[in-house]
Amino acid sequence: METTKDKIKKLTGSKAMIQALDQEMDRDDSIFVMGEDVGKYGGIFGSTTGLFDKYGGERIMDTPISETGFIGAAVGAAAEGLRPIVELMFVDFHGVVMDQIYNHIAKIPYMSGGNVKLPIVLLTAVGGGYSDAAQHSQTLYASFGHLPGLKVVAPTFPNDIKGMLIAAIRDDNPVIFMFHKTLQGLGWMDQIDASLGPVPEETYTIPLNKANVVKTGKDVTIVGVQMMTVKALEAAKELTDLGIDAEVIDLRSIKPIDKETILKSVEKTGRLVVVDEDYYSYGITAEISAIVASEGFHHLKAPVVRIATPDVPIPYSRVMEKFVIPDVKDIVDTVKNMLIV
Amino acid sequence: MDHIDIKDLLWMYRAMKKSRYFEERIEKAYLEGKQPIFNIGAGAIPGEMHLSNGQEPSAAGIIVHLTNNDTVTATHRPHHEAIAKGVDLKKMAAEIYGKKTGLSKGKGGHMHLFDPNVKFSCGGIVGAGIPHAVGAALANKKKETTDIAVAFIGEGAANSGAFHESLNLAALWNLPFILVVEDNSWGISVAQKASTSIPSNDLRASSYGIKGYLVNDNDPIEMYKVSKEAVARARKGKGPSIIEIKTYRFLGHFQGDPELYRNKEEVPSLRAKDPINRLKEYLLKEDLSTTEEIKTLENEIYTEVDSAFEFAIQSEYPKPEEALEDVFY
Ligand SMILES: Cc1ncc(C[n+]2csc(CCOP(=O)(O)OP(=O)(O)O)c2C)c(N)n1
Numbered sequence: 214m215e216t217t218k219d220k221i222k223k224l225t226g227s228k229a230m231i232q233a234l235d236q237e238m239d240r241d242d243s244i245f246v247m248g249e250d251v252g253k254y255g256g257i258f259g260s261t262t263g264l265f266d267k268y269g270g271e272r273i274m275d276t277p278i279s280e281t282g283f284i285g286a287a288v289g290a291a292a293e294g295l296r297p298i299v300e301l302m303f304v305d306f307h308g309v310v311m312d313q314i315y316n317h318i319a320k321i322p323y324m325s326g327g328n329v330k331l332p333i334v335l336l337t338a339v340g341g342g343y344s345d346a347a348q349h350s351q352t353l354y355a356s357f358g359h360l361p362g363l364k365v366v367a368p369t370f371p372n373d374i375k376g377m378l379i380a381a382i383r384d385d386n387p388v389i390f391m392f393h394k395t396l397q398g399l400g401w402m403d404q405i406d407a408s409l410g411p412v413p414e415e416t417y418t419i420p421l422n423k424a425n426v427v428k429t430g431k432d433v434t435i436v437g438v439q440m441m442t443v444k445a446l447e448a449a450k451e452l453t454d455l456g457i458d459a460e461v462i463d464l465r466s467i468k469p470i471d472k473e474t475i476l477k478s479v480e481k482t483g484r485l486v487v488v489d490e491d492y493y494s495y496g497i498t499a500e501i502s503a504i505v506a507s508e509g510f511h512h513l514k515a516p517v518v519r520i521a522t523p524d525v526p527i528p529y530s531r532v533m534e535k536f537v538i539p540d541v542k543d544i545v546d547t548v549k550n551m552l553i554v
Numbered sequence: 555m556d557h558i559d560i561k562d563l564l565w566m567y568r569a570m571k572k573s574r575y576f577e578e579r580i581e582k583a584y585l586e587g588k589q590p591i592f593n594i595g596a597g598a599i600p601g602e603m604h605l606s607n608g609q610e611p612s613a614a615g616i617i618v619h620l621t622n623n624d625t626v627t628a629t630h631r632p633h634h635e636a637i638a639k640g641v642d643l644k645k646m647a648a649e650i651y652g653k654k655t656g657l658s659k660g661k662g663g664h665m666h667l668f669d670p671n672v673k674f675s676c677g678g679i680v681g682a683g684i685p686h687a688v689g690a691a692l693a694n695k696k697k698e699t700t701d702i703a704v705a706f707i708g709e710g711a712a713n714s715g716a717f718h719e720s721l722n723l724a725a726l727w728n729l730p731f732i733l734v735v736e737d738n739s740w741g742i743s744v745a746q747k748a749s750t751s752i753p754s755n756d757l758r759a760s761s762y763g764i765k766g767y768l769v770n771d772n773d774p775i776e777m778y779k780v781s782k783e784a785v786a787r788a789r790k791g792k793g794p795s796i797i798e799i800k801t802y803r804f805l806g807h808f809q810g811d812p813e814l815y816r817n818k819e820e821v822p823s824l825r826a827k828d829p830i831n832r833l834k835e836y837l838l839k840e841d842l843s844t845t846e847e848i849k850t851l852e853n854e855i856y857t858e859v860d861s862a863f864e865f866a867i868q869s870e871y872p873k874p875e876e877a878l879e880d881v882f883y
Contacts, residue, residue, distance in 0.1 A: 253815045254743035277713035277749035278680050278741055306679060309715065343595030344652070345602055346663040348678035401592050401810055528877045529663030530652030531600060536874035 220414040225398025227259035229371035229412050230336075233378035234261065234298070236416045238268055241296065244382065247274040247283055248300030248336070257302050258338045258397050280310040284335070288317050291331045296382065300336040304353045304391060307337065318387045319362035334381045335389040339367070340440060340490060341538055342395060343402060347526035350534070354438060354489070355496040357389050358467040364388040365467040366421050369396060369442045371410040373465055376419030384421060393439040407443045424471040426478065430460035433484040433548050436475060436501055438464045441488040441539060448544035457552055467497065475501060476509045483514035486547055488539050493521040518547050558778065560842045562618050564851070566774060567837065569617065569638040570610035570830050572855045576643070577605045577633055579863055580650065584809050592810055598867075599650055601663055603809040604631040608772070608802035611829045612736045613638040615769075615777025616704060616797070619785040625673040625690035625703035627683035630665045632676035635706050641669040643858065647866035654876070655869040661880065681707065681714030684733065688720045691729035691794075702730040702788040709798070710741025712755045721794070725762040730788040732781075733796045738803035743815040756798045765795035772801045774833045802827070 224232065238244050246261060252275035255262030265273040276283040280301060287297040301307060307314065314335070321329050341350030357365045364386055368377045374392065381388040398408035427442065428449050437445040442463040449459040460478050464470070479485050485505055487498040498519035505517060520539045528534055580603065587597025594601065606613075609631070617626065617638035628635040636646060642657065649656030650664045657669055665678040673690070677683055687705035694701040711717060712735055724731040735755045739746050752758070759766025765787065767780040777799055784795040802824040806813045837843040 249741075250743045252743070257742070275744050275748060277744070278710045279713045279715070281715050282713075308679065309681070344600035344663065345594075346666055346678070347661075348665070349602065401594050403593060403595055523878060525878055525881050526661075528661045529601065529649075529658075529666070530656075530660030530872055531595075532652075532871050532874045533660060533877035536877045 221411045222414060223409055224371045224412040226371050226374050226392060226408050227262070227397040227399060229375040230260045230378055230392060231262055231264065232412065233375045233382070234264060235267070237379055237382045238264070238272065240416075243294060244296045244298060245272045245274065246298045246300065247276050247287075249276055249278060249302055251275060251300050256300060258392065258394055259399055260300060260336060260392065280306065281313055284310045285313040285317070287333045288313065288321065288331060291333045292329055296332045298334045298336060298382065302338060303349050304337045304339045305348050305351050307353070314363070315360045319360045322386065323362055330385045331387045332385045333387045335387070337389065337391055338394050338397075339391045340393045340395055341527050341534060342440070344529055344531050344534060346529040350527040352391070352439075352491045354391065354467050354491045355500070358497070358500070359495075362387070363468065364421055365391070366465065367391040367393070367438050367467055368465050369393070369439050369463050370407060371412045373419055373425070375412050376417050377421060377465065379416060380418035380421050383418065388421065395440055396443075405443065422466050422469045422471055424465055424474040425463045426460060426474065427463045428459065428461040430458040430482065432458045432482055432552060433486060434460045434462060434475070434478040434482045435486045435488060435544065435548070436462045436464055437488045438467065438497060439490065441490050444539065444541045445488055445544055447541045448548065451541065451545050452548055455549065455553070457548060459548060464497070470500065470504070472504050472508065475504065479505055479509045480512045483512055484551055485513070485517045486544065486551070487517070487519050488544055489519075489521040490538060491521060492524055493519065494524050496521055515551050518551065520544060520547060558775070562778065563775075563833070563837060563842060566614040566618050566778065567830070567833050567848070568851055568855065569614040570634075570774070570833065571852060572859060573610050573613070573634040573637040574607060574830055575855055576637060576647075576859050576862075577607050579859060580633070581605060581805070581809065583863070594810060599664075600652075602630075603664060604807065605805050605809065606631050606634040608804035608824060608829070609736055609738060610634050611772050611774035611777045612706065612734055612799045612801050615774055615799075616732070616734060616781035616785065618778065619782055620704065621701070622672050623699070623701045625687055625701070626706065627687040627703070628674070628676035628706045629680070629683060629708060629711070630676070630678045631708065632665070632667055636667050636669070636674055636676070639674045640672045641667060641674050642671070643862040644865040645669070647862040648869050651866040651869070652871065653866055653869035654872040655865070659876065659880070660872045681711040681716035683707070684711070684716050684720040685723070688724050688729060688731055691724065691731035692727060694730055695727070700789045702732065702785060704732045704734060706734045706736060708741060709735055709737035709746050709755065710744070710749060712758070713749055721758070721762045721764070721796070724794040725764045728791070728793045730791070731794040732784050732788055733794070735796060735798040736801050737798055738801050740803055740807065740816070742807045754798045754800070756796055759796045764793055767795060767797045769797065769799040772799065772827070772829045774829050775836065802829070
């Protein structure tokens, strides 16, 4: 008999997504995927590669650039009992279709008193760091997290990507599943270790409301999402050499947010740094700081520190982009300031 | 309307050739620092790069009829229009290199070029430029000028809500507005036939009660003629038009596109009909120019473009903290 271990393979973020979609589509005929360039191209960020060959154009549907049309159509199709998965390439492009998302997808289940279910998954790529400038580099985590009625997840590691995508597909609520371009393990982008990781071949789910402690520590809690989790882990390694033992939490789910895991960690460490690739104001760093200020204040030994992209559009030129997106050094310096007087 | 001005054709040849040579230099420069392993974020010109090689007639054929005071909005594939419109070439090159001397001090990049001196802008969101040009046309009308506004889009954008809303506005308000649709057969990997319910977008003009023109086979002369009529109508207050030109995309959607979705024979067959060569042959055949005159013109272009690149390469990068400037005045 094969052991479970034999069935764990190392996959990239993109391969983990494809495996999740494949296994779920195989299991449930009511699932179909639509979006721009998801067919033969296989998704600009490799989210559907090979699925067109396997499932054909009826279930892996290329769409025109008619976002209000096809994302709005997901509402009707879902209300009719299908389970649409809709990709819109970059999160930045959702501006053209926000009405369908925040007035309809997010509200219809509630406005109908729970009588209309919309099991829709919106897939989209987020993130900067490769000079794609102001309209192609945002994460917009908080813009979506702000809307009642929409689950927002942003996993980091391949194992979570697969398990959370399957959970999102099976969830009867609308979910926006954000994948980070740099974590897809694409051959034409920066190559980073975090984009490759062990993924069980079997089907499994990971809850959509649980953060994950990816490194335990006792001196300071660092909370990150996606690339900021990766950077927080690197920072934690450097901090170890300075004798600082940081705990790192990968938020994974932006909405609902897992307060308990964060509060429990702060109870232990007494210090909190939140790092976000999204904009500073009204963002994840503010939300988490507020949670800890109101529910964990008495555990704090130092003021909470927020590190985020300042309130400027992402500039094109590399030197300026590097300046605005938080990096390992920003985290290390912050923690040093907090702990070494 | 069929009168062809020789000076106009030479102007078009210059604009088309300049764009081609500029982009050939970009194509090479883009790969610097990306070999042997392609990494989109590496090199002197990082990020996405959408080139317009093959599509030059769409830009030159209409912009030849425009003045500095007419507005042009373009797309993520903007260089041919920017160059024809007379965007400062040095600053444009510097912007693409992310330099402080660029049009936007390095904040915009190749998809976001703004030159208010010649009323040119473009952007990375498909369809978004159409209403901007409609608004400029509205302003022209309110100010009672004869200036017009032209929006350029790819055929993929013709299926966006912005397209239909904007055209209805332009028609309803009878604005001096022209929409040029560059049908290069592809919206990234999705073929025109797979995205659009009709064969060409000039047909859509009838649903707004405006003029529709179709230019086949990337023909620069035909584009010139049709545009001349549409521009004259717009200036006279006779209302908006759609011009669709069937054009060629010689390169991938962006540089680095594996292009597995298109037939290997497509590009060579398009390149065999290179519109720049066709225009040159026409100029020579009709005795409108001479080999020497064209050679001189080409040498001027090479010098101008080369010096723009030299300027861009020699220029300084912005300081990192300049990222924080320009959010608000
Ligand atoms: C609103 C929006 N949706 C999707 C995209 C992604 N995208 C960029 S270019 C493009 C294809 C555009 O095709 P077309 O309009 O024909 O122009 P072409 O690229 O052929 O010049 C797509 C889908 C985008 N930039 N904006």
